[in-house]
Amino acid sequence: MSVTSLDPVRSELLAELQQKVERIQSGPTAEPVATHPALSGLLQLRAGGVYGVDAASAALLLAAGPSLAGAWCGIVGVQDLGVEAAQTYGLQLERTIVVPEPRERWLEVVAALADVVDLVLVRPPGPVRQGEAARLAARLRKRGAVLVAWGEWPRCDARLTVAGTRWEGLEQGHGRLKARRVRLEVRRGAAPPRERELWLPAADLAVRPVEAEQVRRVEAVPDPVRVVS
Amino acid sequence: MSVSPPLRTMTVWCPDWPVMAALEELRPDAPVAVLENNVVLACSPAARVDGVRRGMRRRDAQARCPELVLAPSRPDADARAFDAVLEAVEELSPGVAPLRPGLCALRVPTRFYGGEAEAAAVIAERIVSLGVWDVRLGVADGLFAAEQAARRAAPQDVVVVPTGGSGDFLADLPVEVLDDPELVSLLRRLGLSSLGAFARLPQSDVHTRFGTHGALLHRLASGGDPHPISRRQPPPELVAALALEPPLSLVEPIAFSLRTTAERFVADLAGHGLVCTAVRIEADVDGVVSSSRRWAHPRWFGTADLVDRVRWQLTAQPAHGPVEAVRLVPEVVEPLGDHADALFGPGADEQVERGVARVQSLVGHDGVVAPSVQGGRGPASRRALVTWGERADGVRPAARPWPGQVPAPAPATVYREPFPALVVGAEDQVVGVDGRGGISCPPARFRAQQGDPWQRVAAWAGPWPVDEQWWDEAAARRVARFQVVGVDGSAWLMVVENGQWWTEARYD
Incomplete structure (x- = not known):
């Protein structure tokens, strides 16, 4: 018996088809979930979906949407949570449950929380196996909960990454950090990424898209300088 | 009689x-x-x-x-x-x-x-x-x-204290034991220093002068006790059992015969205004328990749920022989009222409490916390994490002015333990802060934590000195904070204490 290796185009096609099948299977439960207004048109959370992020602020921004609309949120495995920043982005702390150190039982904790809250933000302590992720995804679909995975996660519905950051207000030896412009990128399967520039937060601590006339691409950042001494 | x-x-x-x-x-x-x-x-x-x-x-x-x-x-x-x-x-x-x-x-x-x-x-x-x-x-x-x-x-x-001797026993005690400072102070000024003296006053006079509350305490002082102790009700017998005669070995017939027992179990609980959220299912073979397992339900068990659990359990761990009896033992029962809300609305909070209780059973009572913002100067001291279900004692009010606090926006990552960092000037000398808030040289490069690559400083501000609790030797802290942005756009909150740099938080 021989296994023919798939060429990249076909495997991409397969992945796309797989996603389509999943989308159809999860059909009726995939109701839209309230998303942060700053992300409208860029990313719409759906019940039962898994969303990957790579930074604390992006994770908190995703969690803030449902929380602002009155939902409960669970945060699992995040020991270094900036509570005040979370509040700035709109997370309602009185409806937030934090499990800072679930250790090796983090998957059970996420599953238990997914039964009762509408959004779970998890930072897995190690690599996640395909099987575990699939079982959890089935549970999420059944319960209509959203999972925001901070870090590597096999097969996300969409992945939100902070592609560029520029802080304003800080100079050489004076000023202070006042506002931050970020370029957010949303990748969904093999489709080309969509991006948007956001104040995260603006000088008045609001989170909103950068107005059209102000849009200047945040320059690509150079690599950190390595010094050999 | x-x-x-x-x-x-x-x-x-x-x-x-x-x-x-x-x-x-x-x-x-x-x-x-x-x-x-x-x-x-x-x-x-x-x-x-x-x-x-x-x-x-x-x-x-x-x-x-x-x-x-x-x-x-x-x-x-x-x-x-x-x-x-x-x-x-x-x-x-x-x-x-x-x-x-x-x-x-x-x-x-x-x-x-x-x-x-x-x-x-x-x-x-x-x-x-x-x-x-x-x-x-x-x-x-x-x-x-x-x-x-x-x-x-x-x-x-x-x-x-012998039967009927309460009055004599109490007579010698000081009036302070009544635990009512206002009345005690008045009685003292009236020259009544012992309960006996207070008890000897006529009851009608006490009622006229001190009102119902005073009359109650007067009865206490004279050895009469108006409070019967209220006892906890022992839980009713709720275990439902099914005896199989003759014993059955196939799972399906057992599950089929169990249906009426499960119905009775659920109805009995409902009769007491209760629902079962965790149940232990036991199956007997030859007079001994051969299969026993605890099942929990995110809401509560209905008849069909119980029959399913019995079927699953007996399929997963088959009995060694024909099953003689099956018992449903309620492990956790809760008032029906807590769950009834869900019929008309989301009933979210009750369910959330139950979900949290389940998580607490996994990670321990202290493992689940409720976050809030409290007053403080550093970002770590502004974060309050209170164990879920406990009252937030000792949380400092955030609304008061905290001079010297780090200005908004707040960092999204606040490290629980700051880790050692290194910030050096143009000639690789460590940047120091003197007692008057001056720095020895402008920072040129930094390393946020050991193992990170060195990075050039794009912008920085500081030092912002904080001299906290100088009156308390143990808690006193003299630090200076800096905000540092690297050329890759990452922003950090760093602190110098006794010449050592620490990374406190990251604006990521």
């Missing part, structure tokens, strides 16, 4: 209960005081030797005993710790009424143990075996007299 003997009350008192919990983490002979509202609520024997007393102000207590360890009052934790004592007493005698952490009351189980003093000895022995060595018991006709008797008992001993 015989007159039934009056019901006797026993109180079990563990003195200084709030301190017991605090002492667990320290040496048993350490001087400890538990404070509430800056006033000593309870203190350990070592502190009492030095002259610390209940009701003393914090400063006075510290003046008498400089090495005093202060602990905040945590009533929830105290109550939880006292549960062990309650359960131990309940094993010996049913119907225990907890009054407050450290004190509970029960009807004296005289007949079984052969006397009041004997019963008290058995209970004291059981509690001492839990490691609570200071337990005192009192027996009297009424609750008030029994509590006073317990307060006058020696450790691990009992004071028994």
Whole structure:
């Protein structure tokens, strides 16, 4: 018996088809979930979906949407949570449950929380196996909960990454950090990424898209300088 | 016709209960005081030797005993710790009424143990075996007299006030035991210093002068007790069992015959206004339990759910032979009312509480926290994480001005433990801060943590000196904070303390 290796185009096609099948299977439960207004048109959370992020602020921004609309949120495995920043982005702390150190039982904790809250933000302590992720995804679909995975996660519905950051207000030896412009990128399967520039937060601590006339691409950042001494 | 003997009350008192919990983490002979509202609520024997007393102000207590360890009052934790004592007493005698952490009351189980003093000895022995060595018991006709008797008992001993003798026993006690400062001060000024003197006043005069409340205390002082102790109801028998005759070995017929039993089980619970959220299913083979497992349900078990669980259990761990009996044992039952909301609305909060309880069973009671923002200068001190379900004691108000706090926006990542960093100037010399808030050279490169690559500083500001709690030698902290942005756009909050750089938070 021989296994023919798939060429990249076909495997991409397969992945796309797989996603389509999943989308159809999860059909009726995939109701839209309230998303942060700053992300409208860029990313719409759906019940039962898994969303990957790579930074604390992006994770908190995703969690803030449902929380602002009155939902409960669970945060699992995040020991270094900036509570005040979370509040700035709109997370309602009185409806937030934090499990800072679930250790090796983090998957059970996420599953238990997914039964009762509408959004779970998890930072897995190690690599996640395909099987575990699939079982959890089935549970999420059944319960209509959203999972925001901070870090590597096999097969996300969409992945939100902070592609560029520029802080304003800080100079050489004076000023202070006042506002931050970020370029957010949303990748969904093999489709080309969509991006948007956001104040995260603006000088008045609001989170909103950068107005059209102000849009200047945040320059690509150079690599950190390595010094050999 | 015989007159039934009056019901006797026993109180079990563990003195200084709030301190017991605090002492667990320290040496048993350490001087400890538990404070509430800056006033000593309870203190350990070592502190009492030095002259610390209940009701003393914090400063006075510290003046008498400089090495005093202060602990905040945590009533929830105290109550939880006292549960062990309650359960131990309940094993010996049913119907225990907890009054407050450290004190509970029960009807004296005289007949079984052969006397009041004997019963008290058995209970004291059981509690001492839990490691609570200071337990005192009192027996009297009424609750008030029994509590006073317990307060006058020696450790691990009992004071028994004879039947009808409550009035005589109380007569010699000072009026302060009434625990009503206003009335006590008035009685003192009237020249009534003992309960006996107060009790000798005519009841109608007391009622005229002091009102209903005064009349109530007057009855207490004269040995009458208006409070019958309320007992916890023993749980009703809710286990449902199905005997199979002849024994069956196939799963499907067992599940089929179980349906009516499961219906009865659910209906019985509903009759008591309860639903079952965790059940243990046991199956017997040859007269012994061969399969037993606990099942939990996110909402509650209905008939079909129970039959499914039995089917799953018997398929997963097959019995060694034909099954003779199946039992449904409710492990956790909850009032139906808590769940009924869900019929009309989301009923979210109750369900969330239950979900949290399940998570707590996985990671421990302290593993689940409720976040909030409190007052403070550094980002870590502005974060408050309170154990879920406990009252937020000791949280500093955030609305007050905190001069010297790091200006908004707040960092999204606040490290629980700051880690050592390094910030150097153009010639690789470590940037230092002097006592007047000047820096030795402008920062040029930094490393946020060991192992990170060096990075050039794109922008920075500081130092912002903070001189916190200079009046307290142990808590005093002199630090200077910097905001640093690297050329890759990452922004950090760093702090210098005694020449050492630390990374406190990251604006990511």
